[in-house]
Amino acid sequence: MRFVLLGAGVFAASLLVVKGQLGVPSSLPLPVLVAVAAVAGLAAWQARRSWWPLAAVGAAGYVWLVMWPPLLVASYYAGLALSGRRLAAYLGGCLAVCGIAALAGAQRSGPYELMTATTGNALILALAVIGLPLALGLLVRTRREAAVERAERREHEQVMRAEQARAQERARIAREMHDVVAHRVSLMVLHAGALEMRAPDGETERAAALIGGIGREALANLRDVLGVLRTPGRESAVQPPPTLGDLDRLLDQSRALGIAVTRHDEGEARPVEPTVERTAYRVVQEALTNVHKHAGDAATDVLIRYGPGELEVEVRNQAPGSPPGELPGAGWGLVGLRERVELLGGTLRTSAQDGGGFLVSARIPA
Template sequence: MRRRWTERARAAWRWGRKNRYTLADVGYALGSLPFVVAGMVISLNGDVGWGLDALLDGMAVLSPITGLFLGLQLVLVVPGLVALAVLARRTSPQWLLWSSLLLTAAFGNVYAAPVALYSYAAWFPDRRRLLLLWSCAHFAALTATYSGRESILVVPLTMSFLVFPLLFGLWVGTRRQLVENLRERAERLEREQHLMAESAIAAERTRIAREMHDVVAHRVSLMVLHAGGLEVSAPDERTAKAAELIRTTGREALAELREILGVLRDGGDTAPTAPQPVLDDLGKLVDNARAAGMTVVLSATGTPRRLPAQVERTAYRVVQEALTNAAKHAPGAPVDVHVDHGDRELTLTVANAAATDTTADPVPGSGYGLVGLRERLAMVGGTMVAYPLPDGGWWLRAAVPVPPASDTAGAEAADTVEEPQ
């Protein structure tokens, strides 16, 4: 029960904060009604009269019931119109000001004037606020005209009664304008910072693309060129096949490098047009590693099925990076690659023994391979564990969450439906 009342109180509080301006206007309108009605009653009693003189004289000729009826109409209708003007004080404060002025001129009723002056000063531009000084003086003069006694004190009292709401409205309007200017300045500064960040990113992309083209692409092109020459002039068939593998791998690397450079230079998120690797390409990846002299055993458990393209591409890159690291840091060591097609998870395990070819020069690494794999796996919700083995080898395990088999089966069935011609 307490929780229900707490939720209701919070909902009421949120509703009140959302509609606080409307509630304030309603409060002002209701609060002004008693004062306006009291002023109307005083006016109808004949204490003040300029606009009411002719009306009261005419009402005296009528029957008492008719005069009472007209008086009640004035007491009820005029305050209602003033209350409506108060409700519209934010959108049309000039109507409230003029209605208050007419109310004062006709009935000597100045009780709606403070709200009118405050609203006009708070919601209208500075150029129009000069009219308020004239309005205050006019209100005071009218009140002094209606008062038949102590007219000297009526003017300063009325001015003080009207000046304070005017000054408060001027302060509120100036503060609102200042806050609005600060907000616009902050938004403009944020847009400028965003544009500067985009320009810096574009410049950095261009610089990286230029360096990769000048350094990496040039050296890979030289490797492909020398491998092609070695393939032609190889003394034996084994050397020729190795040179052919180097040449084709280098060409593929150059093609992928061109796509990466294109994305960096364009600065967009356009996907490469070439087919992206999937799990079915693991066999070709292992064959290339074997052709390069590695001993790789590929095994799989579970039922293979189609998975989201990003998941399959990530799994392929994990195995590719693991084989590359094994070739760099453990040349000649056997490598075991195991793929487990689970119902909820795709698990990749790559393990290699210690290096057996101690005569080969170690290949320097960038140090960012495993970091890049963790980031790539995190994008698809996967995890990775990698650590060295006691015998000098290395063990890596990556797990990627996958949709249930029923969901992927439905997706495969939908993809196999031919579109109508």
């Protein structure tokens, strides 16, 4: 809409100039003058795409009829768009146009000579038609660039403040985990080692060794997490994240704690994305943890099914055979697991089964 109004304004001003109301009257027929003004208005309307046609029409109209509105608007857009050598080239072209117009005015004499060939009038007209709009365009562009620079600087400062706040929060979490969680797990490992050394029988010694091994693995994973928290972007330095290749070791740990775990694989096993494998491993890990917490030594089936475009994981436990021990929990395990699965575009389903069992089922695109 803005360029439509601009085109209409240039058409009206150009028509008034060539008819003599705002410039030198022309002896051309009115239809010709209207056509010339219409061409100028059309070029101004197209300035949203390219203002060079407007500059060409303005140069021709200025030399031929001293029709200055197109050249005035083109000079403003030149100030908005040009810099350096291109701006110097435009100024050189404008000087050439003024020179040619002066020569043409001297040949035609009368009002044309007065407007374009008289030194004082020519300078005033060139300053009003070319210099002032060009300076205005440069001023507007400078202000726009300054505003954009200020906005980018504010955005950068906001990003830096947000990064600093995140870094401080990560450091705080890392300190809390080190001072509380790592300390408690270290005590657990030390007590398990002492129990292993003073075990009265082989079964107790094996159980203590298992607890110590799990605790040391937890400490290693915890150190890895703390390193990532303190140094964002740091790769895992202790050991790579577990995948389905580590699943049997996880199941063996649950079997050593008295749970009868059976693994079933369906479909043709194939390589899938590492993030999918890690998520599938975490599904089984969290489900087995819940079995230990809430179902005691209930028999559990773990199913890994390779579908055409997805990987399905099911962990189904029977009703508890003996009362489970009281293990504390925050209640966020399944919530975090659901978020992890949904981030990959999958779905997680949990439901109680007839007879007292429980099912955790995940479908992950792969």
